[in-house]
Amino acid sequence: MDWIRSWKSTLFLLLEDIPLHLRKLVVSISLDGTSATTIIVDSTTGEPLWRPLLYNESCSDALPTVKSIAPANHTVCTGSSTLCKLVSWWNMVDSDKKLATLLHQADWLLWLLHGNLGVTDYNNALKVGYDPELDSYPHWLLAQPYSQFLPSVKAPGTPIGFLKENVKTKYGFPKDCVVCTGTTDSIAAFLAAQATQPGKAVTSLGSTLAVKLLSTSRIDDARYGVYSHRLDDKWLVGGASNTGGAVLRQIFTDEQLEHLSEQIDPMKTSPLDYYPLPTVGERFPVADPNMAPRLHPRPKSDVDYLHGILESIARIEANAYGLLKDLGATQVEEVFTAGGGAKNAKWIKIRQRVLGLPVSPAIQTQAAYGAALLALKGAQQCVQGV
Ligand code: ADP
Structure with missing residues (x-):
């Protein structure tokens, strides 16, 4: 080429x-x-x-x-x-x-x-x-x-x-x-979301889950693959988990995702506790190259299964922002969402409950x-x- x-x-x-x-x-x-x-x-x-x-x-x-x-x-x-x-x-x-x-x-x-x-x-x-x-x-x-x-x-x-x-x-x-x-x-994709104040963040729910947070302080921690880019007088702090849409795609088609999601009650807490990964290994917010995917037990209902997976990914997202704060970044206040998962309104509601923060799709996501x-x-x- x-x-x-x-x-x-x-x-x-x-x-x-x-x-x-x-x-x-x-x-x-x-x-x-x-x-x-x-x-x-x-x-x-x-x-x-x-x-x-x-x-x-x-x-x-x-x-x-x-x-x-x-x-x-x-x-x-x-x-x-x-x-x-x-x-x-x-x-x-x-x-x-x-x-x-x-x-x-x-x-x-x-x-x-x-x-x-x-x-x-x-x-x-x-x-x-x-x-x-x-x-x-x-x-x-x-x-x-x-x-x-x-x-x-x-x-x-x-x-x-x-x-x-x-x-x-x-x-x-x-x-x-x-x-x-x-x-x-x-960074261009982050700028598109216009999260211009410290505490504003963008979660990308594509094949993987990536978080980016505008912070007044710079943090870098190679153990978690966390590093900061400068944006004028602020810092864009980021980290990426191996969880995300790739796991969903291993189990459901995009059509099934849409259809099953419609039937989820996002206000109800799912009792299922998974760690969805496409293969062995996680880097952020837990640095463990040997971490095995956890997607069992699988309930009879696919709606319940998807609910459990979406809620588990939301918990990983919450832990991701929690870790950035523990490492010294500005506390997250509002989350915009980009990527294929951003269009899932039920997931947005689940994440809002789990993160305890306002979550909305970013209006612009193109780099x-x-x-x-x-x-x-x-x-x-x-x-x-x-
Ligand atoms: P990438 O560019 O990283 O490949 P995209 O931003 O195109 O990813 O998003 C694709 C991902 O979005 C797929 O892995 C798919 O599982 C997920 N996805 C598609 N539709 C939905 C949906 N309705 N709810 C949740 N996730 C979805």
């Missing part, structure tokens, strides 16, 4: 998709990309020097080196981190490495639009080791020879430059249209909407002359 070609052509197809009369109104552009998808490019031409290393690719060959330079349990100490990808490339390539720049997927695509090579945002840069609290790369990273390839870092939604002349004229965008730094997919909000932030900075 030629990822680079496909990403590039998709980007320009998307620009073409914008109706002509709307293109004239676009004053600012931003986009999100998959975190830790890494492209090493020629720093003069921007051409990739190596195939892109995808977000889930593990470069565990580089892990011993990375672990020897980074603080214990740092976010970069996992084979799929951007830093492991950089070190792996550095060790693998013999030829002249002087003229290289590391970019994340979003940075590279944005570069196609603004043409200033070597800029990223502090959300994408977290997994290469950037310290968003110090607002700089840490000294242990800067001491490495490959640190010369690291891009400069700005806040997400910062104007980088005007849209390239040839893109403007070809597609009909205004002459003062700016291009702004982006963010990662999952693209979050990226558009970043573009808006950049446009406002231009107006204010920041």
